[in-house]
Amino acid sequence: MSNGKLVILFGSPGSGKGTQALLLADKKKMTHLEASKILEKKFIKAKSEDVVKLDGTEYSLKEQERRWREGLLVEDGFVAHVMKESVEAAREDGLSVLVDGYPRTVGQVELALPFILSLYKVSDILVIYLEVGEEESFKRNSNRRVCSLMRHSIINLPETKDLTVCPVDGSSLEKRTLDKPETIKVRLKNFRKKTLPVIDYLESQKIQVSRIDGVGSISDVFFRILKEAEKFGI
Numbered sequence: 170m171s172n173g174k175l176v177i178l179f180g181s182p183g184s185g186k187g188t189q190a191l192l193l194a195d196k197k198k199m200t201h202l203e204a205s206k207i208l209e210k211k212f213i214k215a216k217s218e219d220v221v222k223l224d225g226t227e228y229s230l231k232e233q234e235r236r237w238r239e240g241l242l243v244e245d246g247f248v249a250h251v252m253k254e255s256v257e258a259a260r261e262d263g264l265s266v267l268v269d270g271y272p273r274t275v276g277q278v279e280l281a282l283p284f285i286l287s288l289y290k291v292s293d294i295l296v297i298y299l300e301v302g303e304e305e306s307f308k309r310n311s312n313r314r315v316c317s318l319m320r321h322s323i324i325n326l327p328e329t330k331d332l333t334v335c336p337v338d339g340s341s342l343e344k345r346t347l348d349k350p351e352t353i354k355v356r357l358k359n360f361r362k363k364t365l366p367v368i369d370y371l372e373s374q375k376i377q378v379s380r381i382d383g384v385g386s387i388s389d390v391f392f393r394i395l396k397e398a399e400k401f402g403i
């Protein structure tokens with residue numbers, strides 16, 4: 170039995186990556202591994218004595234959780250361990266896996282690639298990079314809203330601009346204070362400086378990278394992604 174393929178999805182802030190990841194996983198029956206959700210789940214169950222031992226380093230789950238709550242980065246070695254566990258488990262059922270939100274830095278990809286390559290052949294890995302120019306990204310983020318009930322993020326797109334309630338749960342939409350121009354600039358800069366080099370690194374390791382234009386309606390962009398995924402045999 171084939172153990173499926175691995176797709177790693179990247180997207181600049183405001184690219185609509187989250188929405189597209191859900192659509193792709195649903196359409197192609199892939200297991201969707203969203204790094205932030207996986208970490209959160211891990212922390213919910215964590216007890217104070219829980220430690221993970223990795224290459225001689227011990228990570229306390231509660232300490233990692235504290236970093237997470239305070240907005241600090243969870244340590245690379247710890248995230249690598251958690252993601253490895255998740256990919257291994259997901260791969261067991263034979264479905265293709267969609268990883269979203271990991272790796273985010275060159276330090277992370279250096280730790281991730283050895284275990285990824287122990288699970289998948291290079292030819293079974295596809296990186297999809299959803300590209301949106303900084304100007305467009307800025308525009309979409311500065312007009313972003315979130316729903317009051319579930320904090321669903323509604324970026325500024327032609328098909329969302331007239332929405333007054335959340336399309337999923339019907340709650341009212343509000344503007345996020347997080348999305349101040351200075352904050353958006355920092356997020357864009359972080360992406361350019363920290364995450365873009367990850368894509369270059371993967372490409373330098375002979376992993377296939379598909380760059381997809383993220384500008385357009387949700388369905389237009391999704392069709393572009395589908396085309397790439399299908400070309401790749403997903």
Ligand SMILES: [Zn+2]
Nearest residue numbers: 316319321335
């Ligand atoms: Zn909502």
